[in-house]
Amino acid sequence: MQFSAGRHFLSPRKEQHGFRTKHSTTLQLIWVLHYLASETKCERFTVAVFLDMDKVFDKVWHDGFLHKLLKTPLPFALTKIIASFFRDRSFCVTVEETLSAPRPIRARVPQGNCLLPSLFAAFTDDVSTLQGQLEWETT
DSSP states (O other): OBOGGGOBTTSOOTTOOTTSTTOOHHHHHHHHHHHHHHHHHTTOOOOOOOOOOTTGGGGOBHHHHHHHHHTSSSOHHHHHHHHHHHTTOEEOOEETTEEOOOEEOOBOOOSSSTTHHHHHHHHHTTSOOOTTTOOOOOO
């Protein structure tokens, strides 16, 4: 299944370093510093925008994300499986020895699961990039 920029749907973008084997945010920072140094050497100006995606899944609105998935080439059956992954989740709070009533979780993606890299790719796929303007390493 192809998606934007000719890559397969639910696969990370080549400029994404999180969730990728042999890639890290440290490696990406090194690449950016190298790029900035080479542009400075060529006496060119560089403008950059950095998005801090830390805890990005702590704020994902389930219904909105599922609506977004329905507009992708993802098969409907798989979207239903992802919807069931979000459904019927709740939390309680304990203060001293008193436990609150369960409250529904309407946002947040459960961490530490095998779906996370693919869900992150789908969640960030419509974030704009300057295609043709950036030369990211392809390894």
